[in-house]
Amino acid sequence: MERRKKFEESFRDAFDDAEVSPSENVWINVELDLEKADGGKMKRRLLFYKLLAAASVAFALAVTGIAFYGPIGGQNGPLAERKEHDNTANSAGTNADAPGTLTPGPAANSSTAGSASETASLPYPDHPASASSSSRADTESAAHPQVTAAAPSPSDIASAGTLRSEAPTSNQYLAQHTHDKNTTRSITDNSNNKKTDGITADGIAAGQDQNSETAYGDALLLKDSDLQPVFARNITIGKPELTPAVAEPHSNADPFKLMMARLADEEKAMQKDEKENDRQESLWTSVGMAAGGFNTVNGNVSSALTTLSSNSLANEQIKASGVTYSFGLSMGTKLSKRWVLQGGVNYLNQSSDYTATGFVGDSRQSFFAASVNNIEQLNAADAKQDAKYVPSTPYSVNNSLAFVSVPLQAGYLVLNNKFSIQLNAGLSTDLFLQNTVTPQGEGLKKETQKSGDDSPYRTVNFSGLAGTEFSYKVGQHYRIAINPGIRYPLNSIYKSDIGIEATPLTFDVGLNFRYIFH
Amino acid sequence: MQNGRIIGFMLSEEELIDGCRKGDRSFQKALYDRYCRKMLVVCLRYSKSTAEAEDILQEAFVKVFHGIKNFRQESKLETWITRIMVNTALNVQRKKLYLYPMVDVEEINLPAGEVSISNIHFEQLLEMIQALPHGCQIVFNLFAIEGFSHKEIAEQLGISEGTSKSQFARAKSLLQQRLLKESTYYERYGEAKKI
Numbered sequence: 001m002e003r004r005k006k007f008e009e010s011f012r013d014a015f016d017d018a019e020v021s022p023s024e025n026v027w028i029n030v031e032l033d034l035e036k037a038d039g040g041k042m043k044r045r046l047l048f049y050k051l052l053a054a055a056s057v058a059f060a061l062a063v064t065g066i067a068f069y070g071p072i073g074g075q076n077g078p079l080a081e082r083k084e085h086d087n088t089a090n091s092a093g094t095n096a097d098a099p100g101t102l103t104p105g106p107a108a109n110s111s112t113a114g115s116a117s118e119t120a121s122l123p124y125p126d127h128p129a130s131a132s133s134s135s136r137a138d139t140e141s142a143a144h145p146q147v148t149a150a151a152p153s154p155s156d157i158a159s160a161g162t163l164r165s166e167a168p169t170s171n172q173y174l175a176q177h178t179h180d181k182n183t184t185r186s187i188t189d190n191s192n193n194k195k196t197d198g199i200t201a202d203g204i205a206a207g208q209d210q211n212s213e214t215a216y217g218d219a220l221l222l223k224d225s226d227l228q229p230v231f232a233r234n235i236t237i238g239k240p241e242l243t244p245a246v247a248e249p250h251s252n253a254d255p256f257k258l259m260m261a262r263l264a265d266e267e268k269a270m271q272k273d274e275k276e277n278d279r280q281e282s283l284w285t286s287v288g289m290a291a292g293g294f295n296t297v298n299g300n301v302s303s304a305l306t307t308l309s310s311n312s313l314a315n316e317q318i319k320a321s322g323v324t325y326s327f328g329l330s331m332g333t334k335l336s337k338r339w340v341l342q343g344g345v346n347y348l349n350q351s352s353d354y355t356a357t358g359f360v361g362d363s364r365q366s367f368f369a370a371s372v373n374n375i376e377q378l379n380a381a382d383a384k385q386d387a388k389y390v391p392s393t394p395y396s397v398n399n400s401l402a403f404v405s406v407p408l409q410a411g412y413l414v415l416n417n418k419f420s421i422q423l424n425a426g427l428s429t430d431l432f433l434q435n436t437v438t439p440q441g442e443g444l445k446k447e448t449q450k451s452g453d454d455s456p457y458r459t460v461n462f463s464g465l466a467g468t469e470f471s472y473k474v475g476q477h478y479r480i481a482i483n484p485g486i487r488y489p490l491n492s493i494y495k496s497d498i499g500i501e502a503t504p505l506t507f508d509v510g511l512n513f514r515y516i517f518h
Numbered sequence: 519m520q521n522g523r524i525i526g527f528m529l530s531e532e533e534l535i536d537g538c539r540k541g542d543r544s545f546q547k548a549l550y551d552r553y554c555r556k557m558l559v560v561c562l563r564y565s566k567s568t569a570e571a572e573d574i575l576q577e578a579f580v581k582v583f584h585g586i587k588n589f590r591q592e593s594k595l596e597t598w599i600t601r602i603m604v605n606t607a608l609n610v611q612r613k614k615l616y617l618y619p620m621v622d623v624e625e626i627n628l629p630a631g632e633v634s635i636s637n638i639h640f641e642q643l644l645e646m647i648q649a650l651p652h653g654c655q656i657v658f659n660l661f662a663i664e665g666f667s668h669k670e671i672a673e674q675l676g677i678s679e680g681t682s683k684s685q686f687a688r689a690k691s692l693l694q695q696r697l698l699k700e701s702t703y704y705e706r707y708g709e710a711k712k713i
Contacts, residue, residue, distance in 0.1 A: 007690065008662040010635045011643065015663060018640040019555035020562060026572050026579075027550055031543070033580045038541075312569075355569060394569055 023394060025355065057415075282334045283517045284479070286344075289327035292508025294350055294487075296321070300501040313356060314372045317399060318494075318502040322352025326405065326508070340411040340422065348430065350504065351400040359444055362387040368447050369397040369439030372500065373456045396440040401457065401493075402433040407465055420479075422469040428487065430461040456498045462490045471514070479514040531595050538586045546583050553596060554579070557603050559640070563647055563659050564607035578606035604664060608674065614652050635697060646696050654689035661686050 299318035330344025356370040368374060370389065409426030432451045439446070451459045467485020474480055487506040494500040529537075529548060537545025554575065561571035561578070581602050589598055635643060647655055656675065660666045661682070666674070668682040675682070 007635075007694075011662050012665075014635060014638070014640045014643050015559060015563070018559040018644075020558045020641075021555050022558045022572050022575055026554065026576050027547065029576045030550065030579045030583075031547075033576070034543075034546070034583055037580070037584065316569075357567075357569060394572075 025394075025396060061415075281479075281516050281518075283332070284514050285329065285331050285517070286481070286512045286514040287327075287329055288481075288483075288510050288512030289325065290483075290485075290508040290510030291323070291325045292506060294322055294324050294352075294504040294506040296502045296504045298501075298503060301499065313354075313370055314500050316354040316356070317352075317372055318500055320352035320354040320399070322350060322399075324348065324350045324506050324508055326510075328405070330407070330512075332411075332514075338413045338416065340413065341409075342411060342424075343406070343408040343426075346405040346407065348403040348405040349400060350403075350506070351398060353396050353398050355394045356392075356397045356439070357394050358389055358391045359439070360387055361390055367444050369395075369437050369444050371397070371399070371437050371447075372498070373449065373454075374447075395444075398436075398438040398440070400436045400438065402435070403461075404431045404433060405429070405463075406431070409465055409467075411469065418473045420469075420471045420473075422471065423467075424469055424483070424485065425464075425466045428463045428465050430463055430489075432457045432459050432461065432493075456494050456500070458491075458493060458495055461493055463487045464490055467510075469512075471512075477516045479516060481510075481512040481514060483510045483512065484508070485510065535586060535589065535591070535595065538583060541583075549582075550579055553599055556596070557599060559644070560600055560603045561607055562644055563663065564604070564611060564656065566648055570610075574603070574607045574610055577610075578603045581606060604660075608656070611652065611656055612675070638697070646693055649696070650689050650692055653685045654692065657682050657685040658689035658693070662690075 296318050299315075301314045301318065326346045326348040328344055328346030330342055330346075332340055332342030334340050358370045359367050360370055360374045361367040367390075374387075405428050407426060407428040409424045411422045411424045413420060413422050415421040432455070434448055434450045435455070435457060437447045437449075449455050451457065465485060465487055467483050469481050469483040471479045471481035485508060487508070489503045492501040492503055494502055529545075534545055534549045534552070538549055557578070558571060558575050561574040562568065565571040565574060578599075582599055585602070589595070647658065650658060657671055660671045660674070661668065668679045668686070671677075671682040672679040677685075
């Protein structure tokens with residue numbers, strides 16, 4: 001027992017003050033990992049601010065949209081309400097407290113049936129037989145008995161409601177009081193429609209809410225010059241056409257019509273602008289560059305590799321994360337209002353560092369960094385007998401892959417304005433050009449392998465692309481864009497017979513300068 | 519001192535911890551410089567090669583710098599860092615243990631002679647430990663050097679206590695055999711290792 005204890009303790013003691021210096025790479029990698037983690041935190045923070053900014057923009061757009069499109073989109077309602085409101089404001093003499101006043105008659109609305117028998121009179125002396133029956137009509141009807149209507153017809157109300165919408169009329173306004181059945185029906189119908197068809201003056205006049213009732217009373221206070229022959233007009237039911245009315249040469253042109261005309265003009269102008277915008281930026285070209293990093297998240301080394309050394313090297317190689325950059329030209333066109341198609345040609349470089357623990361040397365005194373390819377070639381049946389793998393202390397090797405990438409992406413414009421946001425997704429055909437293995441060790445030669453049979457990399461590969469493009473129009477023909485995106489190979493970048501599977505996930509951020517042809 | 523290079527040994531443990539807690543890279547480097555050599559030996563004991571050990575060292579130091587905010591200073595900083603190294607190494611080796619599960623070892627041939635290691639350089643001992651089979655290597659380290667009980671080892675590695683004991687016994691036997699055979703190690707030490 002004592003002997004056993006002594007044995008274990010002696011081991012412990014032997015390692016008590018033991019020290020071995022690690023390579024410089026360890027700290028560099030620790031530092032890189034720490035920076036990556038810090039970057040991740042920063043990314044999360046940035047994402048929060050991005051989301052906050054997006055939410056703010058969305059809210060601002062929604063508010064602007066409601067404020068801007070609201071009155072035009074809901075022409076019937078808001079305008080009718082506005083008209084009614086104006087009338088109400090002007091109806092100093094009348095009030096909504098008299099629920100029985102100015103109702104279109106029993107046929108129009110049963111709720112106001114009680115007022116149907118009221119006599120109509122005008123407080124305005126020049127209009128002794130005005131159309132309405134107001135609450136004070138009783139008293140005034142005595143002064144103007146000749147204009148007392150036996151029963152206020154809907155046409156009375158209609159005329160009251162449209163007093164301001166036609167040219168000035170004479171004081172024989174009420175002479176035109178008729179019990180025209182069509183008119184009555186129209187108003188009755190309108191009144192049943194309540195405010196939904198309230199665009200026309202008639203509609204407004206026939207509106208059945210309290211405000212519209214006061215509007216009738218308002219007619220009683222209108223000036224002479226504002227009055228107009230109501231029944232000279234065709235009373236229409238339903239949504240009126242927003243035909244741009246030409247301003248009448250008279251100084252007392254109908255302000256309502258003018259307003260409607262202005263709105264119609266504005267709407268047309270907006271539609272025209274929209275169409276123009278849609279037509280804009282239908283073809284463009286851009287020059288851009290991108291930089292980022294890649295990481296092989298699901299690399300796999302199969303047992304097909306013949307030696308332990310090539311196996312561990314392969315592990316090192318495929319798991320190495322690295323940096324990537326690309327630059328190139330692209331073209332784009334708009335397929336529809338929101339959809340775009342863009343493609344181009346890019347030079348793509350992916351560079352990573354891995355640690356090798358040996359090198360390959362031949363009888364010509366040429367020494368190369370160990371890579372999966374040259375070790376596998378060494379172990380192949382037709383290998384050159386003079387080449388050998390020599391173990392060494394660990395050293396760093398840079399492996400740089402060059403591709404020509406031909407991307408084709410479809411884009412959806414989430415926001416299409418001076419500042420635009422576009423979501424892109426598509427495919428890229430990657431043509432492998434060459435890889436360059438650059439050892440950091442002294443006396444070791446740089447090696448470049450072109451694509452072809454000897455290369456462990458596939459000559460043609462396909463990658464999926466996805467990204468977002470934030471762009472800002474800086475002139476009539478120019479747009480600058482930042483586009484973060486990811487690239488993921490659809491199959492391993494290594495040939496299938498090598499026994500290595502690696503699909504490096506790339507994240508990069510690009511900067512594009514776009515020239516818009518038209 | 520904040521911006522310049524910090525000489526690690528000039529700083530107290532508390533200063534190092536405070537600096538690292540603030541995320542100051544100079545302090546982190548100073549802490550790394552102070553402990554990296556010792557910790558690499560810990561990592562080497564649990565791995566088969568220097569490259570593997572350096573990977574563990576790197577991963578563990580990143581954990582140290584991330585976790586130092588939570589270090590309550592109830593133990594010495596070195597002890598805490600060592601624990602992180604061991605845990606990181608175990609995490610790495612656990613995957614291998616999954617591939618090569620530990621089983622009870624029945625045949626144990628303990629050498630008859632007395633074996634002394636007092637005159638043997640630690641690097642030779644390290645190589646012997648690295649040459650042990652995976653399971654034996656881990657159990658030997660945890661029991662003989664870290665001082666864990668077999669029960670604790672069994673819990674940590676998800677094996678039975680008996681397996682832990684038998685693995686340790688095998689490790690010990692192999693080491694003693696090797697120590698007896700290679701008593702002239704010093705003469706040969708320094709040759710390039712063969713892969």
